[in-house]
Amino acid sequence: xxxxxxxxxxxxxxxxxxxxxxxxxxxxxxxxxxxxxxxxxxxxxxxxxxxxxxxxxxxxxxxxxxxxxxxxxxxxxxxxxxxxxxxxxxxxxxxxxxxxxxxxxxxxxxxxxxxxxxxxxxxxxxxxxxxxxxxxxxxxxxxxxxxxxxxxxxxxxxxxxxxxxxxxxxxxxxxxxxxxxxxxxxxxxxxxxxxxxxxxxxxxxxxxxxxxxxxxxxxxxxxxxxxxxxx
Amino acid sequence: xxxxxxxxxxxxxxxxxxxxxxxxxxxxxxxxxxxxxxxxxxxxxxxxxxxxxxxxxxxxxxxxxxxxxxxxxxxxxxxxxxxxxxxxxxxxxxxxxxxxxxxxxxxxxxxxxxxxxxxxxxxxxxxxxxxxxxxxxxxxxxxxxxxxxxxxxxxxxxxxxxxxxxxxxxxxxxxxxxxxxxxxxxxxxxxxxxxxxxxxxxxxxxxxxxxxxxxxxxxxxxxxxxxxxxxxxxxxxxxxxxxxxxxxxxxxxxxxxxxxxxxxxxxxxxxxxxxxxxxxxxxxxxxxxxxxxxxxxxxxxxxxxxxxxxxxxxxxxxxxxxxxxxxxxxxxxxxxxxxxxxxxxxxxxxxxxxxxxxxxxxxxxxxxxxxxxxxxxxxxxxxxxxxxxxxxxxxxxxxxxxxxxxxxxxxxx
Ligand SMILES: Nc1ncnc2c1ncn2[C@@H]1O[C@H](COP(=O)(O)OP(=O)(O)OP(=O)(O)O)[C@@H](O)[C@H]1O
Ligand SMILES: [Mg+2]
Numbered sequence: 235x236x237x238x239x240x241x242x243x244x245x246x247x248x249x250x251x252x253x254x255x256x257x258x259x260x261x262x263x264x265x266x267x268x269x270x271x272x273x274x275x276x277x278x279x280x281x282x283x284x285x286x287x288x289x290x291x292x293x294x295x296x297x298x299x300x301x302x303x304x305x306x307x308x309x310x311x312x313x314x315x316x317x318x319x320x321x322x323x324x325x326x327x328x329x330x331x332x333x334x335x336x337x338x339x340x341x342x343x344x345x346x347x348x349x350x351x352x353x354x355x356x357x358x359x360x361x362x363x364x365x366x367x368x369x370x371x372x373x374x375x376x377x378x379x380x381x382x383x384x385x386x387x388x389x390x391x392x393x394x395x396x397x398x399x400x401x402x403x404x405x406x407x408x409x410x411x412x413x414x415x416x417x418x419x420x421x422x423x424x425x426x427x428x429x430x431x432x433x434x435x436x437x438x439x440x441x442x443x444x445x446x447x448x449x450x451x452x453x454x455x456x457x458x459x460x461x462x463x464x465x
Numbered sequence: 466x467x468x469x470x471x472x473x474x475x476x477x478x479x480x481x482x483x484x485x486x487x488x489x490x491x492x493x494x495x496x497x498x499x500x501x502x503x504x505x506x507x508x509x510x511x512x513x514x515x516x517x518x519x520x521x522x523x524x525x526x527x528x529x530x531x532x533x534x535x536x537x538x539x540x541x542x543x544x545x546x547x548x549x550x551x552x553x554x555x556x557x558x559x560x561x562x563x564x565x566x567x568x569x570x571x572x573x574x575x576x577x578x579x580x581x582x583x584x585x586x587x588x589x590x591x592x593x594x595x596x597x598x599x600x601x602x603x604x605x606x607x608x609x610x611x612x613x614x615x616x617x618x619x620x621x622x623x624x625x626x627x628x629x630x631x632x633x634x635x636x637x638x639x640x641x642x643x644x645x646x647x648x649x650x651x652x653x654x655x656x657x658x659x660x661x662x663x664x665x666x667x668x669x670x671x672x673x674x675x676x677x678x679x680x681x682x683x684x685x686x687x688x689x690x691x692x693x694x695x696x697x698x699x700x701x702x703x704x705x706x707x708x709x710x711x712x713x714x715x716x717x718x719x720x721x722x723x724x725x726x727x728x729x730x731x732x733x734x735x736x737x738x739x740x741x742x743x744x745x746x747x748x749x750x751x752x753x754x755x756x757x758x759x760x761x762x763x764x765x766x767x768x769x770x771x772x773x774x775x776x777x778x779x780x781x782x783x784x785x786x787x788x789x790x791x792x793x794x795x796x797x798x799x800x801x802x803x804x805x806x807x808x809x810x811x812x813x814x815x816x817x818x819x820x821x822x823x824x825x826x827x828x829x830x831x832x833x834x835x836x837x838x839x840x841x842x843x844x845x846x847x848x849x850x851x852x853x854x855x856x857x858x859x860x861x862x863x864x865x866x867x868x869x870x871x872x873x874x875x876x877x878x
Contacts, residue, residue: 284876293771293872314775321773328875334765336474341467348467349773393772 239305240400240433241267241290246299248285248456259285261456262299267401267435272427274447275437282456283437284405290435291324291403292316304400321349325394327404327436332390333378339385340365340374343392350397364392368422384415388422395426404436408443420446468778472786475758476793483790486754490794490851493747495802497740497847502806502837504736508729510832512693512718517594518660519564519581520721521687522696525550525703528712530685531720536565537638539682540713546686549706553699558592558689560584563672565684567635569615569665571623578619580633580665582672584608592689595653595666602627602651609670612650618662620652627651633667637676645675685716693718694840744850748858755787755862766866767874776867783866787859791852798851809837 248260260282267273267290275283288294289301292308301308303323311319320326325346333342343365347357365371368388378386387407394402404423408416420443426432427448436447444450445464452460476483516522525546527538540546543561550559563582568575583593585604590597595614596604605612613631615623625631627649634644647667655661673682688703690696696717704715719726759766766779774782813836 288872291771293870293875314777317770317773317775317778320771326771328768328771331764332768334471334769336471336478341470345769346772349778 238269239266240269240303241265241435242300242302243286243289244300244302246289246296246301248282248289248294249297258456260289260296263456263458265451265458265461267433269400269433270427270431272424272434272446272448273436273451274444274449275435275451275453276439276444277453277459278439280455281453283453285456286453287403287405287435287437290401291326292320321346322397323400325397325399325402327387327390327394327402327407329406330383330386330410331378332393333386335378337377338374339370339376339378339381339389342378342389343370343396345393346397360396361392364396365389367426368392369418382411382415384411384418387411387415387419391419391422391426395430395432398432401433401435404434406437406439408438408440413442416440416443468782468785469789471782472789475762475786476789479758482754482758483793486751486790487793487797489747489750490791490855491797491801493743494795494798494847494851495805496743497850498798498802498806498839498844499809499837500736500740501843501847502809502839503835504733505840505843506810506836506838507832508733509693509838510836511725511729514594514832515722515725516687516689516693516718517592517597519562519687520685520716520718521558521560521592522690522693522718523550523688523700523703524685524716524721525688525707525713526685526716528714531714531716534564534684536563536636536676536684537640539563539638539676539678539684540686540711541679541682542711543681543683543686545711546703546707546713549703550686550688550699553688553702555691555695556688556699557691558589558687560587560592560687560689561669561681561683562687563669563676563678563682563684565635565676567633569619569623570632570634571625571629574623576619576622576663578663578665580667580672582667582669584669585612592687593666594655595660595664598653598655599651600654602649604666605650605668608668609674610668611645611647611671612668613647614651614653614666615649616661616664617652617654618658619665620649622662625649625652633665633675635676638678638682643675645671647671740850744854748854751787751790751855751858752861754790755783755859756865758786759783759862759866762866763869763874767869767871770869771871771875779869780863780867783863784856784859787855787863788852791855794855795848795851806837806839809835810839813837 243263243265246260246263247258250257250259275286277283289296295309344357344361365374368391370385370388370392373381408419423434427434438444447464450462450464527540530538547559550556561584566579569578585606585608588596599614604614615625629649631647631649632644633647637643690699700715700717707713770779813834815834817833
């Protein structure tokens with residue numbers, strides 16, 4: 235129980251009702267994520283990856299059990315508090331169509347900092363630095379529909395990390411882009427992890443992506459099948 | 466946060482829908498200005514014309530006069546009332562007058578008529594509809610002379626021309642029958658049949674003598690205002706200053722012309738209801754636009770909430786969008802309405818072919834030229850109503866947006 239523990243799931247279940255049938259998307263799961271990890275959730279379709287990321291990301295609440303982030307029990311927070319908590323402590327990268335279509339690449343990357351009311355000059359410095367880092371500094375005035383899928387994901391990563399959250403959650407960030415773009419995205423996340431100590435938890439069912447993870451959390455039917463560290 | 470930028474960008478994304486909604490707001494403003502503007506103009510002109518037919522916007526009379534007008538209810542000393550009225554702000558004219566009914570005879574014929582006795586030295590055509598409408602001869606010059614200005618209808622009926630004699634028979638202050646000889650000095654034609662055949666202007670001092678009113682007696686003091694809207698305020702002030710000292714009553718045009726007042730009240734009510742209806746229809750259009758725009762953007766709004774925008778901020782965002790839509794509508798409304806309003810306030814539309822030269826309502830002659838004017842408070846009310854309706858129409862869409870759950874919509878495409 236070191237204080238470098240960021241996420242802790244204790245006896246977490248998330249049950250959906252599909253008609254009269256109970257679907258245990260997550261079934262009595264215990265899981266911890268530590269600072270600086272570069273972990274992948276993997277498993278077949280329907281194994282609960284997205285559900286787990288949503289629970290950790292304070293977008294969804296467990297049917298039972300507790301989810302805590304940096305020691306705070308998320309079920310104790312109101313909707314507004316959860317919003318602010320996500321804004322300040324969590325970075326999100328979704329599978330696709332991450333960006334706000336009416337905002338430019340720059341404005342998208344700036345979004346969270348603007349919500350945090352970071353003063354404009356500092357905001358500009360930080361946003362330009364990350365866009366540089368993800369190789370998108372040359373595209374700041376482009377709207378999302380003027381960018382390729384891979385470029386959109388890089389802007390999404392910039393947006394997720396610019397506020398230096400406790401953890402970046404990425405649900406199949408490479409599923410909608412070609413192999414080359416997928417490699418770029420993974421390189422990028424890896425570099426941010428290695429150089430800045432940023433914690434990443436992403437889901438995938440792509441073998442090539444799994445190989446790059448530092449830890450593989452294998453799921454089946456909402457349960458932990460294996461949890462292995464990779465060199 | 467750049468909520469304003471976000472709002473503007475969202476509005477400009479679906480430019481056509483935004484412009485159509487903006488135009489519907491603009492059209493609503495156009496209608497509201499037209500209805501309210503012609504109301505403000507025609508009510509004012511009716512009230513002013515009514516005042517010019519004798520009793521002014523405000524009048525001071527002997528107590529009980531308005532309930533039962535009679536020549537036996539008179540004001541022996543109008544001095545304090547005239548002085549008090551002149552001291553009020555926004556008063557443009559104060560006139561001592563006698564008003565009553567009598568029988569006018571010439572040759573073998575006679576006709577009953579209302580007479581208004583005025584002081585020719587003070588009388589001003591701008592405050593006296595009959596003086597303004599003289600078509601033959603002129604207003605008598607001497608207050609104690611025997612001149613009379615009669616309507617064209619009466620002139621015809623009694624076969625009178627300027628220079629001819631006419632005899633007035635009335636009951637004086639004590640109820641005694643008495644007669645006086647006058648000589649026609651002028652003939653007026655107002656266009657209103659009742660006024661033209663049953664109204665006579667007489668010299669004040671002569672009528673005082675006829676009725677036994679002494680040297681200063683009057684029926685009332687008529688007070689004219691720059692702006693009819695200040696009638697209540699002026700009446701209140703005069704009441705406070707006079708009623709404790711003299712046995713008088715202070716009346717506004719609403720009391721002296723209850724028919725006109727009722728007519729305006731009913732017309733104004735219908736006018737408001739019509740505008741309210743138009744407003745509701747436009748608000749329904751705004752609601753539809755905002756709701757569509759929210760439902761189309763569920764995923765985008767959900768992502769913004771996932772990133773940390775609170776539900777309250779999302780609600781605010783939609784309300785701000787609606788506010789800007791309202792501003793756009795107002796801007797378009799001004800562009801659409803200004804030339805029309807300018808034309809209607811300067812020139813107007815002559816309806817005399819439609820309604821005829823003679824048209825009176827509530828006993829008051831109505832100008833056949835339809836014009837507009839807009840009181841500042843009416844303009845402010847229209848603007849306030851536009852923004853209130855725009856925001857009210859966005860409340861439901863805004864809460865729909867604020868109620869979006871990010872988990873539900875992130876999966877959507
Ligand atoms: N909103 C929902 N309502 C009902 N059932 C749901 C809902 N969301 C997920 N489920 C079910 O929960 C289970 C886990 O779903 P989840 O999306 O977490 O799987 P996943 O591992 O992310 O799958 P994939 O690889 O296809 O994205 C599935 O059986 C799914 O059908
Ligand atoms: Mg999934």
